[in-house]
Amino acid sequence: MNISLLGIVGYLVGIAALVGLNAVILVWLERKVAGHMQFRLGPMEVGPHGILQTLADGIKLVSKQLVIPDEADKPLFLLAPIVSLVPIFAAMVPLPFSETVQAWELNIGLLLIIALGLLNTLGILLAGWGSNNKYALLGGARAVAQILAYKIPLLICVMTIIMMTGSFSLRDIAIAQKDTWNVLYQPILFIVYIITVTLETNRSPFDFSEAESELVAGFHTEYSGMGFSLFFLAEYSYMFIAAGLATVLFLGGWHGPWLPGVAWTLIKIYSIIFLMMWFRWTFPRVRIDQMLSFGWKILLPLSLINFIITAGVLAL
């Protein structure tokens, strides 16, 4: 692969535009979905149907004060949102949008995304510790406890798909589903995956690290202005990446009738994101010990049994 300076600049601009545009759309979509599910209209004032509301909010957030508490560990406090944000650009790279539209084809793309996805939790833990605030620290500790409980089922889930395909490359995995989507072979795994990524992206009903009715605002209690918005930029980008991974792993990537591949990929990605938003405005938050027990006692054995059965069936 020949990489020129111009090419790199082009990719940078493309990926940054994707991240920015995605965050703008998702914040707006979330408020609209929330509004309509509660028989409200959501944002309506700025632009047609409030589509420019997020930009207005962005300008407001940039001009807000960045309050750093006296007690806070200042370097860690400022590092935390950056740590959360850094991996999202790199994690967009191996996602294939169609047979030809992909930033770079990596032969270990799947592993890269999973590894970079963990940095989000590290950022949350840093925020909790650096803030030196009880609620923030509890939020950070909860984020770690939940990622420990749910990372293993996620890893086993992904491993089963790798075993079926024999490749770490996301493009190979999508090509292998040309005729039948993996979700038809592995419906249980798909459900396990959706649950784990809802949790990994700290979305309700698993938003324990924020839990505004219990912990004020959890890990970002002390964050204001840009610190706060970087966390949310990261969260919405992780949603996009997680939904993109679900599309490639289970829903056949870009395969679909009539429309071009990129359109199908985007339709599938935003359908999964809509599903995650639907969860948020439908389910109440579960209790944290219920969630941990569910992860360790149900999801882990379930995904392991599924893995063993798949291995057995493939061997026959």
Add this chain to the structure above:
Amino acid sequence: MEAMYIPKEYLAILILLIFGVLFGVVTLYVGRFFRLSRPYHEKLIAYESGNDPTEAPRMRFSIKFYLIAILFVVFDVESIYLYPWAVTYDRLGLFALVEMFIFIFLLLAGYVYAWKKEVLQWEK
């Protein structure tokens, strides 16, 4: 001397990671030029619903979290071993399958032991 192999795809990843750091730093600091900054004591104390903070926030955690972390490491290492196995699964044959079942079974024995010892039990 042979030319050193530079995996260019990963160079691109590195560039994007650096871009991420720069993006974060710039967006955190760019607002400094046009945002207000009026810190005073009440604003800068830790937030505790309006009361003065009572004690040090860095409290102790239950020993259970330590056991859970150990259990996590066990399964994490398991998955590190299983990934290369899974990717070459169709070329390995029955022998590797049986071996891997034995490996998973040994880990499951530890998992069941931890479950019986109520490591995964939060409520009394």
